[in-house]
């Protein structure tokens with residue numbers, strides 16, 4: 001804890017509880033701030049103002065089908081891009097400020113899309129199933145048993161034979177992002193015993209506000225729900 005203050009005192013929020021009753025994630029415990037704080041003072045480092053090129057490419061190849069969930073959507077650039085192609089998309093996040101920005105962008109652009117506050121560990125509470133799920137930069141913020149709980153939560157809302165696309169920082173190359181992931185960590189989290197088959201893990205890039213245009217090394221994983 002920084003400065004001897006409780007997390008809730010530092011972030012000054014929502015009826016005194018910036019976490020709305022959920023347990024702070026490992027990332028929030030590490031930074032001493034709720035995710036929402038990342039969006040309160042100008043764009044967050046990952047908030048590049050346009051969709052990730054990897055997601056644009058995937059969308060142009062017809063990768064998204066059926067009902068789509070964007071888990072940890074932030075200010076919604078990926079969600080909005082997918083929605084602009086006429087797909088039904090729900091973007092969820094725990095950061096209300098990010099969701100407010102996302103909704104404003106949707107209104108400005110006239111894009112039909114849905115954003116909702118939801119905890120990625122409790123996706124079943126949405127009461128909906130999805131054929132395609134996107135994780136752009138969320139998995140790599142989780143550690144230890146958070147990964148197990150998140151993978152189970154994703155499984156609970158992904159249709160049989162549905163597809164999860166996961167874009168995360170990788171350990172493969174110089175100038176990695178803050179949470180580099182090894183391929184083996186993806187394979188350990190997503191396997192038949194957790195309800196998934198890893199179909200492919202390809203090297204890719206994640207753009208950020210602090211890397212040059214080439215971005216940071218990433219893995220782009222295609223993972224099938226059994």
Ligand SMILES: C[S@@+](CC[C@H](N)C(=O)[O-])C[C@H]1O[C@@H](n2cnc3c(N)ncnc32)[C@H](O)[C@@H]1O
Pocket residue numbers: 025035036046047048052071072073074075078092093094095098118119120121135136137138141
């Ligand atoms: C690194 S950002 C990526 C945002 C966006 N997907 C993108 O590609 O720009 C991770 C996002 O996940 C959200 N997040 C973190 N933990 C979450 C949780 N338990 N449930 C839902 N969203 C979460 C954060 O608020 C943040 O917006």
